[in-house]
Amino acid sequence: MSTESSTQTAAPGTPPGPRPGLRERNKARTRNAIRTAAMDLFERQGYTATTVAQIADAADVSHTTFFRYFQSKEQVVLKDDLDDERRTAMFSGIEPGLSRFDLLRRMVSDMFAIAAEDEWASNMARYRLIQTEPTLFAAHQTESDAVISETTGFIAEYLGVRPDDLRLRVFIAAVTGVLFHVVDNSGNGEIPTLEECIEAIDLLEASLPV
Structure with missing residues (x-):
């Protein structure tokens, strides 16, 4: 019976090393969903006119979940994942x-x-x-x-x-x-x-x- 190795070849654009666990992958998906929703809204209606509530709704997350990932609308853009x-x-x-x-x-x-x-x-x-x-x-x-x-x-x-x-x-x-x-x-x-x-x-x- 085959098992999934904890060290796999990294996908293009991702650093090599152990594959993140399920929790980390879920967090990354939520973070990326918020960013994608925000950038779409910024493009369609402008940065200033876009609210945190609109971003959360478009990303299908709660207001509370949004603030677990980002302190503000500004940080959605500025915060990166560099360690x-x-x-x-x-x-x-x-x-x-x-x-x-x-x-x-x-x-x-x-x-x-x-x-x-x-x-x-x-x-x-x-x-x-x-x-x-x-x-x-x-x-x-x-x-x-x-x-x-x-x-x-x-x-x-x-x-x-x-x-x-x-x-x-x-x-x-x-x-x-x-x-x-x-x-x-x-x-x-x-x-x-x-x-x-x-x-x-x-x-x-x-x-x-x-």
Whole structure:
């Protein structure tokens, strides 16, 4: 009699490893149903006009169930399934001795790889909505600032400098300014590619040639 193995080949777009249990799969289905219903409503009637009650009804879940998964309508869009522990493990796995620019390239490349494994994090419609809806854009920037603060601490430790060192703070400000406000400013709501981000870092390292 055959039994289902606990470790199966992952489906495309999902990280490898043990298959989630039934409870986790059911939770993922409910979470995805809420997101799908929300995005459909946002497209048809606009983000501002859509209510939590409408999203819950369209997803066929109760109001209470909605709030077990998301704190607000805003978080339906902003919250992804990327694991903070996995990002921390990724950073700690970076070999020592890289220059500050090579370190950036490695970090950006690794973060793109993690995001690519999460369908919601790399969802184009979600990205466009964040870029075009002022409330979401502002909230996203706030969350990004928190990630930058965490990343600054890691870079400081890696390079052996203080987190409040002026040179480090200027370096981080220059890099984030380029990645967030130059690369991420195509005007058409497209997700910047890894190649564009790496090219921007190359230009910074080359003293911004024109």
